[in-house]
Amino acid sequence: MKDELFTIERNELLCRGTYLMRIKGDTSQIKGPGQFVNIKIDGLYLRRPMSIANYDDEGIEIIYKIVGDGTAKMAAMEPGETISCLCPLGNGFDIDAIPDNAILTGGGAGAMPIYKLSKMLTEAGKAPHVVIGFNREDEIFFADEFRAVGCDLTIATMDGSVGVKGTVVDAMKLLKEEGKNDLAYVCVCGPDPMMKAVSEITQDGQFDLGGRMACGFGACMGCTIETKKGPQRVCKEGPIFMQEDIIW
Amino acid sequence: MVDTKVSLAGVVLDNPIIPASGTFGFGKEFSELYDISKLGSISFKGTTVEPRTGNAQPRIADCKAGMLNAVGLQNPGVDAVLAEEIPELAKIFPKPLIANISGFSEEEFVRLAEAMDSEPAVGIIEVNVSCPNVHAGGVNFASDRKETEKITAAVRKATKKPVFVKLSPNVTDIADMAKGCEAAGADGISLINTLLGMRIDIKRRKPVLANRYGGYSGPGIFPVALRMVDQVRHAVDLPIIGMGGISTADDIIEMVMAGASAVQIGAANLVDPWTCIRLVDELPARMEELGIESLDEIRGIA
Structure with a gap:
């Protein structure tokens, strides 16, 4: 994980109610799909975890709906603005x-x-x-x-x-x-x-099982869930969990 | 060269910067990011007698100038902490640790203190009488002076190591609580724990936190913490570990000027995981700019 300053390349309405943000920066540490980033948004205290929808050597695509303060502020951001992301986080799909x-x-x-x-x-x-x-x-x-x-x-x-x-x-x-x-x-x-x-x-x-979390890197225990393997941090042991381990 | 050394009841730290319990786990996640041995000390995850999963989800809520948490002391229990976590942490942090302990009765506090007393890596025992998240309605020992005194005296008897009592801000008279700790034999005071708070999800028309209430931390509580450190400094003759919303070198200097011997950094670690190591570098630079040669020279000066 590192704190990478990404630059917004595109941030646009993809279809009714859904936005796509493409951010440019170092993606070399990403291991695979299912990992996420925790982004710092001006005016909000905690970072916001966002799934990596797609990525390549040059950047990441995030797809989001406006559901609260964080995503509303994201939708108002312009290409050229920078955004601090803890990246990459979580385990990803096996x-x-x-x-x-x-x-x-x-x-x-x-x-x-x-x-x-x-x-x-x-x-x-x-x-x-x-x-x-x-x-x-x-x-x-x-x-x-x-x-x-x-x-x-x-x-x-x-x-x-x-x-x-x-x-x-x-x-x-x-x-x-x-x-x-x-x-x-x-x-x-x-x-x-x-x-x-x-x-x-x-x-x-x-x-x-990505959900509400604070740090995103396993320090605060804010996102822990009970699983058949015992308590697991969604941000660290997850967010991808095997079906046999999940307690619904 | 400025001097950032501080002493906490005889335990000397290279600098006053200590990650606060519950925001740093047992150091592992941060040791992958930087050399944690440069920190003054580490107050590790609040340890209870039994393993705890903590409270139901959601446990986290964002606020304008901080956050609420209702984690509820998730930890693997004292036996696993002694057998696994402390030995691992001691390998990467070869300095005295602060053992943060949380009991649900006097007997549990005594058992935890005895366990930590036998652990050579532990330099200070921090008695958490003030977690707001583990009793219905946020009731805790720290809201009652007699209870706090009783636990402090019992822990004091159970260990030879310095005992710091971590106080709650959710009390009528913080100075009176600190006096109780001093009378019961405490070697120091840690303050403040989180302020009890609440958020409501206006779409669901329900509290955000499953626990209803949670502990508020972050920059919004700094002025409250500073005021309480100042009050406690005037009330007792004990070293103080000041905490609550610290995120900059200037915050640390303010806290020392209010009377703190050392400081703990909590919520800031969760937003910027490099906060503590940045402060280790920035504090001496800022002291030099301000013409401060040592922290002893400004302690309680305000």
Whole structure:
């Protein structure tokens, strides 16, 4: 981990209610998707943890919705401004443990660590099936990017305007009924109720339990959760946890 | 060359900078970032007799000039701290440590003090009678002078090491509490612990913290901490470890001018993990700029 001063390259509305911020800086310490950064925002005391949705040698992409003071201030930032990030934090997905036909799923802005994951798995010769959920058509983003990666893509919308009507859980059940995937292994990012619902229909997998935290690097114990392995810090031992260890 | 050495009841520190308990774990995470042996001392994670997972989530809330925490003394328990954590920490920090202990009864405090007394890496025992997060409604021993005196006297008997009592700001008369500690044989006072606070999530219409209340720390509490150090300095003749919202060399100098012998840095570690090591460098430079040759020369001068 280091405290890296990134420069904002882009910060724009991606679709209804969802923003993409691309920041330039040293990404050489990032081990893989599922890791996160803890960013300092002027006027707020604690840093804000943000998932790394995508990264390359030159920068990081963060996808966010305005949910509070921190994200509102982020949306008002301009290209050229700098932003201090503790980077990288957390464990990231265990890519070697992901089998060939895994489902990568998530809902909304928090889902996007699976984008980089889908790219890396595809490059490794695996064939993941991506299932992403949104409320409605005008909130859909990254569909073309996922298709460009070359993986199978199923979209679920709550209003049925695109793809399967319902949640990602409904879409996954349908994939099983149609014999397209046995739901044996899943990688999930998104809100807690969604992840819990996914865990109920899958046998095994990895879950991104990122939540409310202070330091982000294991010092304050603010984010500790009880797991089958005992108390674990979401920021340090996580945020990616194996399904068999999670107590929902 | 300015002199940053300070003495805490006979324990001499190279500098007055000490990470505060609960913001530094047992040093491991920070030792990956910088050479922690340059710090004055380390007050390690508050240790209880039994292992504790702490409170339910969420345990953290942001505030305009600081943060609330309701971690609730998560720690692996005294046996694991002695067997695993202190030996690991002592390897990377070969100076006297401050053992922060938290009991739920006089007997537990005695047991913890005896355990720390037998540990050569521990230089000072810091008696946390003031954690706001582990009893319903934030009740703690430090809100009652008689209870504080009783525990202080019992711990004093249980160890030969210097005993510092960590006081809560959530009391009517901090000077009176400090006098009680002095009468009961304390060798020093640490203050202040966090101020009991609350935030409400206006969309959910519920408290942000699962514990409802939490301890407020960060820059917003610095003036309160400074005032209380000043009051305690006038009330007792004991060395004081001052803490509460310190994040700059000037804050340290102010705290010493109010009467502190050393300082602890808490919340700042969580926002900028390099705060303490930066202060180790900045304090002597700032002292030189201000024409201060030693901290002894300005202690309680204000």
